[in-house]
Amino acid sequence: MTRAPQKRRLETRARLLEVAAAIVQEQGYSGLRVEDVVARAGVAKGTLFSHFKDKDGLLAVLIGDEVMRLLDGMEARGAPQDAAELTARLAPHLDYVGQDRVIFDLLLRYSGTTAAEPDEVVTAGFIRQVTLLTRWLQVLQTAGQIRQDQPPELLAEGIQAFLNHVLGVWFCMEHDDETPPGRALAPYLQAWLQPAG
Amino acid sequence: MTRAPQKRRLETRARLLEVAAAIVQEQGYSGLRVEDVVARAGVAKGTLFSHFKDKDGLLAVLIGDEVMRLLDGMEARGAPQDAAELTARLAPHLDYVGQDRVIFDLLLRYSGTTAAEPDEVVTAGFIRQVTLLTRWLQVLQTAGQIRQDQPPELLAEGIQAFLNHVLGVWFCMEHDDETPPGRALAPYLQAWLQPAG
DNA sequence: AATCAAAAATGACCACGGTCAATTACAAAA
């Protein structure tokens, strides 16, 4: 049985996250240096790694929080009426992840955790995303808006696959104009969700 | 106009690749250290980085070669007769990439390069993969085996998306049994290629 | 208050990828 953490430890953890979030705000995710975080937080480097498994563990909390916020926004707008509207609902997610390769890489590293231990924020975020999508798809299915020959869970995971695909392509070109990830997603989802014969 | 490289340079490059391949053979991709490569090749570290942009650049050649070999195998077996057979054709690719996260990460980093400069082996591999898939899908379409309402290019890229999705999930669980990537792919492709209404 | 075991924090140290001004080897021109 593990003891409850002391107050000092919680404060330190909070300070680390606070400082890290500030640095991300100023320099972006890719500008985050562990040394900068500990320096501004006034702790030793080892302390950070006793709070988070590694740099990714820290990032996972920051990014997981943001993903949760995005999901709040998605849920607030209610279920979409058709496939096109669903696609539009995903735009904020694409915008967020598309802003920095670091986010994409990290999410991908956790992306299959839909079933495992939900102790991490990111994992919880994924579960929530797939759950929400599944619910929406179920609604669209009963409304006859999309194909009904596949379980909504499969359709939901397929959507995640296309999200990552579009983002992967996005990060490969140097962002010189080119179709933004939002536009690129539409044809895939259209073909994926279209009623089957 | 850049001069042709001298013989010595070509030899050095060949030696680096040879040594790197040997180390991968012995320790796997994730066991590859730049220092080991240069030590065994008998050159200085800087030399390696004058031949390859970074460690990924070296890996890209090794992995690109292997991908090309896999594609040779795929092409040799000819076009599949139906969707299920197509899925089976992809198994070697899944097995290869699924063996080490390093391969997956690297391929993903280059995965969107379907259109850009094909100077890299990996990029060429991707183009070749999508081309081959497109050709096969076209055949299946005219044979009436799969949906005909979408261009074969889109279907091909969708398949790539599902390949990566399945692999991403695969790397998230600790490989303790669980459905191997090969099995996991089938339901997605079935749903993706099924004739539409 | 004094004692003590567990929790928390420390910072010197390491591993590894990557850089670049300086050096050496080469091949063409004089």
Added chain:
DNA sequence: TTTTGTAATTGACCGTGGTCATTTTTGATT
């Protein structure tokens, strides 16, 4: 052969993530 410009290579050095034996802090117990 000697000179000379450039291709090729060198290795000391750096940035950054991560480790761990040691030290400090904390709060319960006597």
